[in-house]
Amino acid sequence: MNSKMKSHTVEFTRKELLKLVAPPLVPVVLFALAMQAGERFGLLPAPRPALDVDRAILIHQAEASRARSDAEVVLLGDSSCLMNVNARQLGNSLGRRALNLATFSYLDLGTHARLLREFAQANPGHPGIVVLLMHPEALRRGGSEPYPLDVLTHYLAGEDHHRFGTFAGTVNALSGVDAFQGRVMSRALPTPLPFTNGFGRIYGFSTGLERFMTEHNGSAIDPGTNAAKGNAEYRLSATLENLSRDFRAAVPPGTKLLVGITPVPAKFAGRNYPALREQLLRDWNAWLQADAVLSELPATLPDEQLTGSTHLKPAAIPAYTEALAAALRTHVQ
Amino acid sequence: MLFNSGIFLQFFAAFLLLYWLARNNLTARNLLIVAASYLFYGWWNWKFLGLLFFSSAFDWAVGYGIARLQTARGRKALLLGSILVNLGILGFFKYYNFFVGSLTVLLEKLGVPFHTGTLNVILPVGISFYTFQSMSYAFDVYRGHIRPTRNFVSFLAFVSFFPHMVAGPIQRVSNLLPQFERSLVITRPMLEEGIWLMIWGMFKKVVIADSVAPLVEMVFHDEPPGAAAVALGTLAFGLQIYCDFSGYSDIARGTARVLGFDIMWNFDLPYITTTLREFWRRWHISLSTWLRDYLYISLGGNRRGPARACVNVFLTMLLGGLWHGAAWNFVLWGAWHGAGLVAERVFSMEHGTRNTPTPLRRFASWLATMFVVFYGWLLFRAGSWHQVAAMTKALANPSAPPWLGSFALSLAVFTAPLVAMEFWQFRAKNRLVPLTLAGWARALLQGALIVCIMIFWTREKAAFIYFQF
Numbered sequence: 001m002n003s004k005m006k007s008h009t010v011e012f013t014r015k016e017l018l019k020l021v022a023p024p025l026v027p028v029v030l031f032a033l034a035m036q037a038g039e040r041f042g043l044l045p046a047p048r049p050a051l052d053v054d055r056a057i058l059i060h061q062a063e064a065s066r067a068r069s070d071a072e073v074v075l076l077g078d079s080s081c082l083m084n085v086n087a088r089q090l091g092n093s094l095g096r097r098a099l100n101l102a103t104f105s106y107l108d109l110g111t112h113a114r115l116l117r118e119f120a121q122a123n124p125g126h127p128g129i130v131v132l133l134m135h136p137e138a139l140r141r142g143g144s145e146p147y148p149l150d151v152l153t154h155y156l157a158g159e160d161h162h163r164f165g166t167f168a169g170t171v172n173a174l175s176g177v178d179a180f181q182g183r184v185m186s187r188a189l190p191t192p193l194p195f196t197n198g199f200g201r202i203y204g205f206s207t208g209l210e211r212f213m214t215e216h217n218g219s220a221i222d223p224g225t226n227a228a229k230g231n232a233e234y235r236l237s238a239t240l241e242n243l244s245r246d247f248r249a250a251v252p253p254g255t256k257l258l259v260g261i262t263p264v265p266a267k268f269a270g271r272n273y274p275a276l277r278e279q280l281l282r283d284w285n286a287w288l289q290a291d292a293v294l295s296e297l298p299a300t301l302p303d304e305q306l307t308g309s310t311h312l313k314p315a316a317i318p319a320y321t322e323a324l325a326a327a328l329r330t331h332v333q
Numbered sequence: 334m335l336f337n338s339g340i341f342l343q344f345f346a347a348f349l350l351l352y353w354l355a356r357n358n359l360t361a362r363n364l365l366i367v368a369a370s371y372l373f374y375g376w377w378n379w380k381f382l383g384l385l386f387f388s389s390a391f392d393w394a395v396g397y398g399i400a401r402l403q404t405a406r407g408r409k410a411l412l413l414g415s416i417l418v419n420l421g422i423l424g425f426f427k428y429y430n431f432f433v434g435s436l437t438v439l440l441e442k443l444g445v446p447f448h449t450g451t452l453n454v455i456l457p458v459g460i461s462f463y464t465f466q467s468m469s470y471a472f473d474v475y476r477g478h479i480r481p482t483r484n485f486v487s488f489l490a491f492v493s494f495f496p497h498m499v500a501g502p503i504q505r506v507s508n509l510l511p512q513f514e515r516s517l518v519i520t521r522p523m524l525e526e527g528i529w530l531m532i533w534g535m536f537k538k539v540v541i542a543d544s545v546a547p548l549v550e551m552v553f554h555d556e557p558p559g560a561a562a563v564a565l566g567t568l569a570f571g572l573q574i575y576c577d578f579s580g581y582s583d584i585a586r587g588t589a590r591v592l593g594f595d596i597m598w599n600f601d602l603p604y605i606t607t608t609l610r611e612f613w614r615r616w617h618i619s620l621s622t623w624l625r626d627y628l629y630i631s632l633g634g635n636r637r638g639p640a641r642a643c644v645n646v647f648l649t650m651l652l653g654g655l656w657h658g659a660a661w662n663f664v665l666w667g668a669w670h671g672a673g674l675v676a677e678r679v680f681s682m683e684h685g686t687r688n689t690p691t692p693l694r695r696f697a698s699w700l701a702t703m704f705v706v707f708y709g710w711l712l713f714r715a716g717s718w719h720q721v722a723a724m725t726k727a728l729a730n731p732s733a734p735p736w737l738g739s740f741a742l743s744l745a746v747f748t749a750p751l752v753a754m755e756f757w758q759f760r761a762k763n764r765l766v767p768l769t770l771a772g773w774a775r776a777l778l779q780g781a782l783i784v785c786i787m788i789f790w791t792r793e794k795a796a797f798i799y800f801q802f
Contacts, residue, residue: 005515005516006356007355007359007362007516008362008516008517008518008519008592008593009356009517009519010356010519010520011518011519019772020525020528021528023773023776024532024775024779024780025780026780027776027779027780027781028783030780031784181788189746192740192743194547194550200550200551201551201554204735204736204739207739208736
């Protein structure tokens with residue numbers, strides 16, 4: 001082989017190269033323009049990017065908060081409230097319609113208050129009772145995580161959720177990909193949920209999860225079977241004071257606010273936890289000024305009844321829901 | 334580095350620039366290819382670059398030695414050395430734990446205590462591909478099919494050439510190696526083909542294969558849903574693995590075409606076949622021809638009578654199955670196809686083949702072939718014996734999960750573009766038929782595919798299935 005030999009020669013001109021590469025980009029630009037125009041002039045359906053488990057839950061709850069409802073009991077809180085209480089069973093037990101608007105622990109009390117305001121605005125005179133249920137681990141969190149908060153905020157504002165902070169996010173925003181995914185694809189094509197955490201096995205698709213939540217008045221179940229792990233450190237975050245006051249302010253006049261802490265695995269939490277839970281409830285309520293504290297609810301449950309440290313397994317939900325109904329009964333009457 | 338990642342796009346853009354700068358010097362080009370290919374591979378795990386280099390260097394030296402040695406015995410010894418070293422590398426990294434584990438289970442069942450621990454080794458990506466390619470060089474030199482190269486850099490570039498190194502196509506030495514030793518000409522049709530294949534391959538991987546993957550996961554587990562879901566899930570896996578692997582192969586060929594190289598086609602409409610034999614002429618062509626030329630023929634092929642030919646076919650498929658992965662389900666998959674091919678041979682020997690089969694007969698033949706192929710995919714995808722049994726048993730379970738309708742809809746949506754494209758290619762008898770469109774129509778098609786890729790690009794990146802082999 002001759003090392004002086006040329007590597008390669010090209011038998012096309014620059015103009016020919018440009019003619020090959022540029023024309024396929026024209027439809028890309030036209031698509032981007034069409035999406036931008038559709039977004040700006042309201043030609044596309046409103047954003048509804050229920051494209052994974054978290055966003056499907058957030059959007060379902062946001063829509064439920066704005067829908068007309070005769071619910072007299074509204075549950076709010078983190079995912080332990082979402083997954084541990086069957087709102088339909090609770091309503092049947094109380095003889096009053098109950099609605100679960102709970103979301104996740106990585107949204108703070110201020111965001112839960114936002115959903116309550118939406119509900120109260122859409123349903124004047126309702127609800128009679130607001131039940132706020134949080135997991136003790138959630139009480140030490142400082143505030144909302146930006147991503148889920150942005151998803152919810154943009155959805156409620158009827159805007160696409162763009163992420164301009166990254167190159168890919170900017171391209172998706174400018175090219176119309178965000179608009180297409182959130183407004184068209186999410187409606188046209190059901191999104192399969194991941195099988196690895198069990199959601200795919202129980203619900204199948206995002207539409208299945210939303211259907212389940214609608215049928216259970218906003219409640220869901222966690223299909224996981226994980227053992228509890230992590231740090232059983234329970235305390236109140238300093239930021240919880242203002243957020244609690246904000247939440248209290250969102251409760252409509254004449255509506256009772258009841259507050260409780262959801263159970264943790266007994267062995268995981270340790271023997272001293274029930275006393276600590278009472279202390280947490282007292283201290284928290286000093287800021288929240290709830291009408292009643294649900295101390296009757298179990299502080300702990302056997303470890304085998306929970307998946308992870310926060311969610312009840314499906315078999316344990318009916319008993320816990322009954323315990324909640326019993327605790328609420330006097331307040332409902 | 335994955336083709337379907339932003340980092341590859343940046344890598345390839347930078348490579349094209351350097352490739353253009355190296356246009357006047359062949360050695361510089363080959364050195365650039367080696368450096369870029371080692372970077373491409375090392376991006377995954379740089380610690381295995383030494384293994385890649387050793388495998389290449391050893392076979393280059395073996396080829397050189399075979400050509401210089403005068404005695405048949407010495408030449409044979411060198412060839413055996415190459416086979417032992419390459420299969421030794423493969424055996425250690427890929428099969429050691431499998432064989433030790435299987436032996437332990439077998440001996441324990443026979444009541445013989447056996448305690449040899451397994452090793453905590455990582456399987457180097459693409460090891461089956463580059464060892465086979467490197468080993469085939471020693472074979473071809475030994476058989477006198479090619480003359481050995483004196484140029485070490487060319488040989489390193491041939492083995493490590495990044496478009497095909499990690500998951501093939503496994504190139505024939507006689508086809509690819511000479512391209513590293515001569516000046517190449519890049520024409521406009523080559524560019525057109527390259528651009529088209531990269532776009533279509535990316536569409537198949539990003540839009541179809543990666544979207545169908547979660548559907549497959551919903552079905553393939555130890556408690557499978559009913560018959561309809563298992564059947565649709567198996568179809569989904571057949572779609573996923575085809576689009577994943579043929580997508581990769583198209584991108585590989587397209588990338589090589591843009592650089593002026595010609596690497597072989599790896600797929601040719603494999604699901605439009607009416608016999609298993611034809612299926613294997615169209616599916617993973619580079620491996621099936623490699624197995625035919627270096628294993629089946631070495632075993633004696635059909636030179637020793639029909640019965641021995643059947644045994645050779647079965648053994649070749651069995652080992653082809655084991656090549657895919659160190660697990661019994663791959664062996665079972667190979668045996669399934671081997672048995673199917675043998676049955677087909679016996680049937681055609683007894684009944685002969687009609688020159689003009691009726692449409693009904695062709696349809697029945699296609700259906701039977703697809704049954705074998707797709708049940709084979711069930712064996713291939715299942716993670717354990719237990720899963721194979723559970724899923725096979727589920728085929729008799731008439732219940733259906735509530736999400737079956739959404740499943741079928743999703744599968745239909747992602748199957749439609751592939752069926753449309755392949756029907757068009759089949760009718761036109763031309764794999765590059767989109768290039769015959771008028772300029773504006775081709776731009777529209779390519780642009781639409783790019784938009785789809787962008788829409789699905791943001792989803793979680795999934796590695797190509799064949800990277801694990």
